[in-house]
Amino acid sequence: MDGNNGTGHRRVVAALDGVGMRRHTTGQVILDNVGWTVRAGEHWALLGPNGAGKTSVLRLVGATAFPTTGTVDVLGHRLGRVDVRELRARIGHVSTSQRVPGDLTGHTTVLTGHTGTVQPLWKSYDDEVRERAGTLLAELQIKDLADRPYGVCSGGQRARILIARALMADPALLLLDEPFNALDLPSREDLIDTMRHLALNRPGLSTVTVTHHLEELSPAISHALLLREGRVLAAGAVEEVLTQERMTDCFGRPIEVSRHAGRWLARSGGFA
Known part of the structure; x- marks a missing residue:
């Protein structure tokens, strides 16, 4: 399954073809023959156990790493044939580990x-740039944080500020590396609402969100990629990928999957 059914007319934002990655020091295989395509307006969830290769895939599409084998194309440019500094400026990246x-x-x-x-x-x-920053704070419904020090903001508030920061470059691709890490329930829900609003208000924007929990996926998520041991287990429309059978195969234990009002729930099977 390639995840492109019905979307062949959309512009390719990122494409991995036969990608392999090895750790330079040990030769350990990190990614093995990964193929994946992200198109304009698609919102991907990137899931898999620890060590599955999620971060490595995100680094490739973020132009901060290079494949050992295969090709990576991002925003119409092939890694290895483009100035990655210019390319990175057109990609939004959000991580809770960002130093601010x-x-x-x-x-x-x-x-x-x-x-x-x-x-x-x-x-x-200049005044136009400053006004744009204010507009983004308003768009993400955090205008009240304009004068608040970042250090005293909650985890959820910080995450939304970082998304606004990433959008300053008007990127076609937004990468979110575990943005829900350590958030409490209200903050998680606020961030999920933010992601849903972004999808509605920016139809050309593509997003890739790395997460460990289906409960963190917004209703806007349209596609999912499952990784296990550096290989693609499944990729495509979210309702076709996030099945009990595939999630069980991916995580190596029985997983029950359900969906209600566009929101997902996963739990280990076998409970009464």
Whole structure:
């Protein structure tokens, strides 16, 4: 299953073909013959056990790593034949491990997305750029965080600020590496609402979200990629991939999967 049924007319945003990755120091296989295509407007969930290769795949499509074998094309450019610094500037990346000075306000943190820097470069931010940062805070429903120091924001608030920051470059591709990590229930739900609104308001935007829990998937998720031991177990429309059989194969234990009002639930089988 290639996940392209009915979407062949859409522009390819990222494509992996026969991709393999090995650890330079040990020769350990990290990815093995991975093929995957992301098209404009698709919203992918990237799932699999620890060590399955999720982070490596995200690094490839984020142009921060190169394959050992095979080809990786991102936004119309092949890795190895393009200045990756320019390419990375067109890709939004959100990770809870991103280092942001705690004394920066929400608005200033978003501003730094314009220059891709940790510290603000004030001479680079004209009135139009500053207004854009404010507009993004409003779009993500966190305008009240504009003057709040990043360091005192909650985990969910930080995640939404980082998404606004990533959107400053108006990317065609947004990568989210475990954005729900350590969030409480209200913060998780706020972030899920944010992802749903983004999908509705930005029809051309493609997203890839790495997560460990189906409960963290927004109703906007349209596709899923399951990885196990560096190989693609399944990829395609979310309702065809997130089945009990495939999730059981992926995680190596019985998994019961259900869906209600567009939201997913997974639990280990065998309970009364």
